[in-house]
Amino acid sequence: MDRIPILKMGDCLLVTIQVDMHDELAMSLQEDLTAQIAKYASRGVLIDISSLEIVDSFIGRMLANIAAMSRVLDAQTVLTGMQPAVAITLVELGMSLPGIRTALNVERGMALLQEFIGDEVESDQGDDTEE
Amino acid sequence: MGTKWSQTKVTTLKSETFPIVTSDDVVKVRQAARMWAAELKFSLVDQTKFVTATSELARNTLEHGGGGLMTAEVVENGLRKGIRLTFTDSGPGIANIELALKDGYSTGGGMGLGLSGSKRLVNEFYINSELGRGTVVTIIRWK
Numbered sequence: 567m568d569r570i571p572i573l574k575m576g577d578c579l580l581v582t583i584q585v586d587m588h589d590e591l592a593m594s595l596q597e598d599l600t601a602q603i604a605k606y607a608s609r610g611v612l613i614d615i616s617s618l619e620i621v622d623s624f625i626g627r628m629l630a631n632i633a634a635m636s637r638v639l640d641a642q643t644v645l646t647g648m649q650p651a652v653a654i655t656l657v658e659l660g661m662s663l664p665g666i667r668t669a670l671n672v673e674r675g676m677a678l679l680q681e682f683i684g685d686e687v688e689s690d691q692g693d694d695t696e697e
Numbered sequence: 698m699g700t701k702w703s704q705t706k707v708t709t710l711k712s713e714t715f716p717i718v719t720s721d722d723v724v725k726v727r728q729a730a731r732m733w734a735a736e737l738k739f740s741l742v743d744q745t746k747f748v749t750a751t752s753e754l755a756r757n758t759l760e761h762g763g764g765g766l767m768t769a770e771v772v773e774n775g776l777r778k779g780i781r782l783t784f785t786d787s788g789p790g791i792a793n794i795e796l797a798l799k800d801g802y803s804t805g806g807g808m809g810l811g812l813s814g815s816k817r818l819v820n821e822f823y824i825n826s827e828l829g830r831g832t833v834v835t836i837i838r839w840k
Contacts, residue, residue, distance in 0.1 A: 586728065588720040589756070620727065620745055622752040623810040651745040659749060659814035660800055 570595045572602050577683055578610035578676075579603065579641075584617045592628045599632055603639045610679035611636050614672050616647025626661040633666045642682040643667065646675035707772040707781065707837075717784070718764045723755045726767050733769055733780050737840050747780065747838045750815035754784045754834055757811050762786025762832055772837065779820070779839035787831035794824055 570591065573580040579602055581595070599611065613629065615621065621629070633643040646669045648656075656663065669675035715726050730751035734744040751767075758765040765786030772781045791797045800813045812834075816822040821837040 586724050588724045590720055619731070620749045620752060622749050622756075623814060624752075624756060649745075651742045654742055655745045655749045655818065658746065658817050659753075660810045660817070661814075 569598060572598055574602070574606055574608070577608055578612060578679055579606070579608045580612050580614075582614045582617070586619070587625065589624055592625055596628055596632055596635070600635050600639065603636060603641050608641050609683045611641055611643045612646060612672065612675050612679060613643065614646045614675070615652075616649065616671070618652065619649070621648070621652050621656055623659060623661060626656060626659075626663060630663060630666060642679060644669055644675040644678050646670070646672050707774045707779075709770045709772055709781075710778070711771040712768060714766055714768045716764075717755050717758045717767055717786075720756075720759065723752060723759060726755045727752045729769060730780070730782065733771065734838070737771065737778055737780065739838070739840055743838065743840075746818040750818040750836060750838075751782060753811040753815040754782070754836065757834070758784045758786045758832075761791075762788030765831070774839075777839050779837050781835060781837045784834045785831065790828040790830055790832055791824075791826040792828060794826055798824075 568591065570581060570583060570585070570587070579599065581599065585591075587595075602608065603611065611632070613632065618625075629645060636643045644667045645663070648668065667678065669678050713729075715729060716722055717726060727748050731744060731748045734747050739747060755767060758767070763786060765784060765788070768783040768785070770781045772779055796802055798812050798816065800810065812824070815836070819836040819838045821835075823835040824832065826832040
């Protein structure tokens with residue numbers, strides 16, 4: 567069965583959902599992601615959904631689950647890149663995804679994660695360290 | 698597909714039936730819904746709403762109805778065109794439709810937004826269910 571790749575970037579995990587997921591694929595992402603958080607002791611998870619054309623209640627629930635599970639595993643989740651039409655539809659559907667932090671794009675999402683983690687994800691080239 | 702309810706009188710211009718047996722079929726029917734909506738030049742937001750409603754109802758057919766069919770039709774009521782989708786299953790049926798249409802009511806593992814949510818995403822919504830015989834849900838989204 568195919569799987570959605572999870573990239574490790576320093577303290578964070580990066581997921582870009584680029585395919586129209588069937589339900590089992592969404593479930594396996596949930597499992598893979600929590601396993602990887604535990605394995606790498608990741609502090610942040612960024613999920614980019616800019617190429618997702620719809621988010622229905624199932625995918626919405628999966629995203630909310632991932633955020634909740636990550637939190638329990640001491641990692642923060644940021645959801646990035648939601649298309650405006652998807653946002654409109656989700657809210658009308660009755661899901662406003664409370665409890666999930668969002669950012670407009672990957673860049674801002676990464677910045678947000680860094681803020682939470684208070685640490686650098688980029689390797690050695692960081693110019694300022696706060697701690 | 699016959700209609701037992703007092704729906705808007707429409708003429709069918711094109712019709713196609715899709716099976717809903719696996720979760721891959723759910724992906725396929727929402728891709729078909731997307732294609733048909735794009736062909737009728739629905740706006741992007743309308744396409745997204747329509748495809749999302751399709752996804753919810755197709756999943757219902759699969760999860761609660763034990764699989765079934767979706768019939769898609771391009772329909773016309775004299776003034777405008779739209780797409781009518783009919784989801785048919787021969788599952789256990791819904792005991793209390795009013796309750797099933799309430800936000801947050803769920804018998805599956807979902808959030809209970811499938812029926813109530815998809816109703817908000819379309820222009821017309823009809824449901825007919827008989828215990829032990831199955832459920833038929835029909836939606837229309839007008840352009």
